Each structure stands twice: as structure tokens, then as C-alpha cells.
Amino acid sequence: MADRSPPPNATRPAPRSAPKRPTGLPILQGTLDLLVLKALAPGPAHGYAVAESIRNASDEAFQIEDGALYTSLKRMQKRGWLTAEWGVSESNRRAKYYDLTARGRDELARSRRQWDAYAAAVAKVLAS
């Protein structure tokens, strides 16, 4: 009986380059989730597209690692705000497409209100 070879590990080791000091604004986890939900509001998109959309919309103001963005996607998928499905990208590559669920849309509206209230409150305090 032949032994099964160990399952192929697709992760290529990341090059251990010295981390560059990130430029841009650090971001809170809850805020990142809101940005991702917003990026998915127009319709299903894969992770790369979400990253690009946030990067473009914010004029690269935030310091977000793409990895953290994926973690956010997975986290919200687990919470049932997103669904994920394999599809084919513009460049004919297999990619996972994320889409908002009804609960995801509710969550987007809810955190958006919360964020607005928060921002307004902070602005009010600063303006006083």
C-alpha cells in the first residue's frame, strides 16, 4: 500500500524583506469592514477589485494591507454578511467573487449611520 504524499501546500513562502514603514493612515477593524461592505455595494467583486476600489476611492489615503482586507472578507462571510462564489475574472482567471447578503446590506446601512453619527459627533466636539 502506497503512502499518500502530504497534501500540496500552495503557499509560497513570502520573501522576508524588511517591512517598509507604511505611509498613510492606520485603520480600525470595524472601519475596514464598513469600507469593504461599501465597496461591495454596487455588486459582486473579487478581493483584488475590492482592494483597488478602496485604494482608488480614498486616493490611497489608508494604510491597508491586502491580507487584512481578505481577513475582513472572510470574517464577514462567516458572519453571513457576504457570500462567496468562484467565478472567472476579467483576465480569465479563476477568482472568488464576494457579494452582499441581505444582512450584509442591513449591516452596511447600520454601520454607515453609526459612522456618520460618530463623525458628526467628533466634528461637533472639534468645532466647539
Place this chain on the structure above:
Amino acid sequence: MRPILRLFGIVPDPERELDEEIAAHLEMTERALRARGLSEGEARAEARQRFGDVRAHRRAMMRLDEGRWRKVRIMESLDRVRTTLVGAARGIRRAPGFSAAVIATLGLGLGANAVMFGVVDRLLLSPPQHVVDADEVRRVWEVRRIGIGTPRAELATSDYLTWPDYEDLLQIDGIAAAAAYTRPGSEVLGSGEGARPVRVAWSTPSFFPTLGVRPALGRFYLQEEDMTGGPTVVVLSHEFWTDAFGADPGVIGRRVRIGASDWEVIGVTPAGFTGAELRPVDAWMPIRTAGSMAQDMETAMVHRNWWWLQAVVRLNTAVPESVTMQQASAAHVGGRTGTEWEDGFDPEARLVGGPLRQGGGPQPSAQASVSKWLAGVSLVVLLIACANVANLLLARGVRLRRELRVRVALGASRGRLLGDLLTQSLLLSGAGAAVALLIGRAGGGALHSALIPNVAFVDTGLAPRLLVFLGVATVLTALLAGVVPAVRASRDAGTGAGRAARGVTQGRTRLQVGLLVAQGALSVVLLIGAGLFVRSLDAASGLDLGYDVDRVVFVEFEWGGNYAAAERADIYGRALDRLRRVPGVDGAATTYMVPFQGSISIGQPRVDGGEYGRPVGGGPYLNKVGDGYFEAMGLSILQGRPLAPEDMDEQSPPVAVVAQQMAEDVWAGRDPIGQCMYFDDDSPCTRVIGVVENHRRQSLVEEIPHHLYYVNPYHPDAQGPPQALMARAADGVRPTELAGRVAEALTGIAPEVQFVEARPLFSNVEPQLRSWRLGASMFTLFGLLALVVAGVGLYSVLAFDVAQRNREMGIRAALGATRNEILAMVVRSALGLTAIGLAVGVVIALGASRFLQPLLFEVSATDPSVYLGVVAVLLGVGASAAMLPGWRATRVDPSEALRSE
């Protein structure tokens, strides 16, 4: 299976998907960056930079997926189990001979246990079916000294009680409910052609509620239906209802003829119900109604020396059982104090509660005790099978060494090899269990009907208890037989590489020798047990009962009504004439009592010039027989003459024939012929005219009783016409055959006779032989099984040994050893092993003999002839097992053996 599921997207592989997703992201980022003019290297570095620490993010994401991961991991381990199983199955298929040997050996070993488990479960572990809260229910046993006043007074245990004893039980506080019942007796259902025997038991109406059983159909009888002259109502057993009435629900309310009366069927018991014991019962009748038709119920209800019923009670759990039984015992003795039954009754008699299990209680049946031994024996058979399989697996491990080494070289861990090897033995054991189930079903049925016919076994098919037992036994067997060989093989694969590579292996190991010796020793023990039981059965069935038990057929009539004594006597007279003319009948006579079917004990007669003490064997037992009885029974007249037709005339002087034991005890040293006996004060002298040889009354293991044959005038205890006919089979005629012929010839002798039953007298003795027959058959079967397994085991190890030592044999041959010398060498080593096994086995058997002795009959548990016989058999088997391998060893071609390296 998993790839297919994954194809349908049912089982995703999250790890792989995640990696693919990350790779796709990096690729897209790189492409976008290159489109902006970065070089390939810069683009890759930037993409990674943007993503962050891939490993850390990946780990974070996987943590999120923990739940899904667990599921996948389970699927993966299932997958591994499957591959292991497939691999093991492949291994089994690749060695069909080896596998068949292992499966057959384990199948026989497990099968023996499956069969015995069924018996033990029924006899020793489980209460009768349909009894609710059986642990609160007790059968009542009486323990008292009997034969008080004789030199042979002894403590006796019995479950027979009198009716007043039963009524006493009802008054005890600690007894919540009590019932009396009788063991089933044979009656006849219907009449004429379609008549069939039916086993009828009587019980009080409280019987069913005491046990907690509910009717499957209709109802049980009520208190007010149980009385002298009460309504004739009957409850059928489910089995009899199915068998005789085709399970027709319309039978309720119908009147059926049982014996001489019509009985209304009012209910059916649930399937498998046998009352408080395990004897099959076809019909239940209210005890007083039925009893009043068969005996003097008025007397039976007050007489404290008519022991005719059994009692069962449900305890009141609020009262300690010891207190309850103490009170019951006090009432039992107290009820006799100051009455005519006090004399000779043990004032320390006690009542004891015994569980309903047949193997429980103060007097477990001999069958239950023998079954306990047989269960042990079947375990020993399984142990032998395990030892044998372990040896086969050891040998196989050596053969597999090269393959296993290759696997180790390819990176398989030792644990992995161990797991695979153990899986293989589990699979083999499981296949053995399947064989065992088949054996259990077939063998169980045969065992029940042939050897334990007096116990109602319920065919429950694949009983869950049996399956659990077999499952546990299978796993234990696999481990017992498989662990050591598997550990050895996997270890050798890791370490013994160098030696194995050259194909040089050591011969049999110490472990193999130990296993062989163990097998031999256990076979010896079983064979000795078999020998002892066979000799017991031999002694018991060859026991001189006095009469020729295997030559005689007895005939009883079932009367269709109450007919006058004269009428019956006339019919018996006609039947006797006809019986004497039946071909194959060599002498016939009428009788009042049939041996082993009850007897009448009368008071001691007064004798001239002597005291008639209490006979050790009881009695005198009275019988009233017709002309030719002693010749028909094969009883020799030792002195004087037998009863003659002229003695039977009512005008002739009363005469008697007595048994030798009685003559010796009563008229010691004097000539008994012509002595006088007086049965009461004003009766005339009854003169002894003959002495008949001693014979048994009702048991193979009883003291010789006083028998008294006395015809005229009729003793008040033996009034009325004869009750049975005896016929002697002529030389060369089989009694079973003759019984059929006789029944046919006498059927229709008179319209009053509803049913003629003719049976060989042996059938009355046979039940007493059952425990020895059970022991003899099963011990022999298991012993032979063990012998075959051990013999084959010895053979296979020797064969393997010779094959392994090919080179050595070649060298020996080359050095000038003759074929005879080589053969002798192999046989000698086989006999050496056998002798060690014999020695160990004999020691074990001697140690166990003390415990086996009570189950044997007139055979010492250390009987030398049995031991010597087993020694001879085993040496013979050992030598024969060595012949073929020895012959092969002589065939080794020296030059080839030396060159083959």
C-alpha cells in the same frame, strides 16, 4: 469518495481554496503594477508588500474557518481510514490461503462462543420473558433435612410446596403478591385422528399479575373462576395458539377438548412467555378447577404432605428480604406444629427465595451448571484460536518483512505500519465474526433442540445482546491475536533490515513456541473434560436400573370421560390381548405405576418378629402389576416365584413380591419367603412369595428403594384398574419403532379411549441424562475443534520452520545426514512441543478436576484411562502434524539450498 463529492462542490478544501485565492490576488496585483511600468521583480515585491505577511494573514483567515476546518479534518481522517481499510483488504486478498485459515479459525472460535452465549444468556443471565421487574420476583425453595431418624438424614433442597404452604405465603407482610403453579403435564387436545399432545400447567389466577404479564389476546382467568367445579377456562401460549390454531383470533370464546372436558379459550399469553420457569407450556388452567378434576382437591388443599406445586412471590421492597423469608420459614414450620404432619418434619426447615434465572436459586439445574462450564470451554476454544492466529500472523509478518521494509524506506512511520497490520487483523476477525453468526444461528438451533429440549428458546434472530457480545469478542480477539505480531513485524521492518535483506531469518521464536504449547495444553484440558463427560454419560446410560429400560415400551390411555373402574379394567384387558399379538412384542403386562413417572409410598407394614424401620431409599413403594410384568420388564426373580394369575383372584390369599433391598433390611439373615406383613391392625397376613432384584424408582442417583408388589386384595392406595401397559420389544426390534406400531394397533380399541400414547420407557429416563449428554457432546465437539486447530497450528508452524531452515537442512544433507535422520529431527521437535503442552495441560486438568467432579457420574475427575487416552491422541496428532513438513525437509536439494542465497 471524497474527490467525487468535491467534484460536486460538497466538500471544498478550504486550505487549497484560500491559497488559490491569495495567489490569484497577487497575480492580479502584479499584472496591474507591471502595466504601470514596473519590472517583474519590482511588481512581485510590491504586490507582496501590499499584501503584508502572507503566512500571518493566512493563519488569521484559517482561524476564522476553524469550524469548517474541523469538518474537513474529520473527512480527511475518514479518508485515511478508508485507504487503510482498502489496503488491509488488499493485503487479505493477496494471501487467500492464509486469510481463509485465519477467518475459519476465528470463525469457529467465535462461533462456539456465539452458540454458548445464547445458551448462557437464556439459562444463566436472563429471567423468563415478560416478567416485569424480575429482580423483585422470587421462586420459593424449601431447604430441610429429610430422612430424619434414618442413618442417611441429609439436607435437601426442593421447590415443591403444599397448598397450605402457599396459602401461608399470602399472609406474609413482605410478600406483595404470591402465586402457585405446577410444572406442565401432558394432556391431549381433541380426539381421534387429529388429537395431539398438549403441555398443560395449572396456576392460581394471581400467577399472571404476580409476574406482571399481560395477555396478548383476550384475558387471563379470574379469582372467582378458580374453584372446585369452576368454569373450564384455558389460556393458550402464543406458540401453541400459532401452531395449533394458526394464530386465529377467533379462537377466543371457542371450546376445545383437552383431556376429558371441553375448555373455553379465554386468552393467549404473549409470545415467549413460559411462566416463572423456562419449560415450554402450551396451555394454562386455573389450578383449583383443573386440580379438582384430577385429584382430591379437598384433601390437597389441607394436606401438608402433598408436595405438588411451586410458588412464586413478588417481594414488597419496603421489607428486607431476609425478614420476609424468616417470617415465611416460621409460618412454614409453625403450620405443621401440633398437627399430624409434625412427625419427622425438620423443625429447622426454611424457605429461601431464589431468582427466576434458571442458573440461580439454591439449586441451579445441572444443565445450567454444565452450561457454565461449556461457556468457559468455548472461551478456551477461542483462546486456542487466538493463539493459532497469532502464530499465523507472526509467520506472515516474517514473510512480509521485505515489503514492510520498503514502506519504511518510503517514509511510512512505524505507527502507520502498526495501524495497517492491526486493521488487517480487525478485518480478518470481523470476517470471522460473520462466519460465527452463521454458525451461531445453525449451531444454536441444533443445540437447543437436541440437547436442551426442555427449555423454551425464543428465536430473536440477531439479538442485540448477541451482537454486542460478538462485537466485543471480535475486537478483543483481533487485539489478542494481532497486537504482538503487528508490533513485532513493524519493529522488525524498522530495525531488522540488514538481516532480512539477506533472506536469512531465525527459526521459530520463543513466542511461537509458547503459543504452540499453550494451544496444546488447552486442547489437552478440553479433551480430558470431553473424556470425563463421555465416560459419565456412558456410566449413566449404562447404569443397571434393574429393568431393561431400553427394551420396554409403555402405553397410556387418555380417557374421553369418567368411566367406571370395571369398564376401564375390561378395556385394559382387551388392550393387553391385542398388545400381546402385535408383531415385535415379546411379552406384555398391565401395571399401576410407570417407572420414573411417580410412585406411591405407603406406610410401613407391621412384620412378624421384627421392626420395619424407615428405609434409607424411602418406601415401601407400592405397585400393582398384572401377570407377566417381571418378564416384560426384565426384572429377575431372585427367590421364590413371581405373581401368578391365580394370585389375582379376589378369593385367593393375599401375597406379595418384595425387592431384594427390602428383604435384606426387614428380614435380615432370615428367609423372606413365607414371611407375613400386616398393612393395618385387622388385615390378614400378606405372605411374601418372591424376591425381585433391586431397581430404581425415579432417579439415576437415588438410594435403592424398597419396592413392594402386592395384588390382592387391592391396597387402598392403589385402588382401581391398571393405569398403563408395558410391552417388551423382541430381540432386534427398536423400541421407538415398536412404540409407533403399538400406538397404531391400539388406537380405536374402544370409543372411550380418546388417545393412545405409547413411548419407549427410555424416554422417561432420558431427561436425567441430559446434563451429561450436553456435557459429553459439547465438550467432545469443542475438544475436537481445539485439537484440529492446535494440530493445524502445529503443522503450519513446522512447515514454516522447515521452509525457513531450508539452508540448514541443505547443509545437514550435504554433511551426510540421512533422510530418516532429518525426518526424525522434525518429528522429534514436534513431539517435544507436544509433550510440553501435554504436561502443562495435565497439570491444569488435575487442578480443575475438583470443581468438575460434582458434574460427573460415577467417574473420577482424575480417571487415569481418560488421561492416558488423551496423551496418546495428542502424541499421535503431534507426530502426524510433523510428517508432511518432515518429508519436505528430506526433499531439500543441498546444492540448490546452498546456491539460493
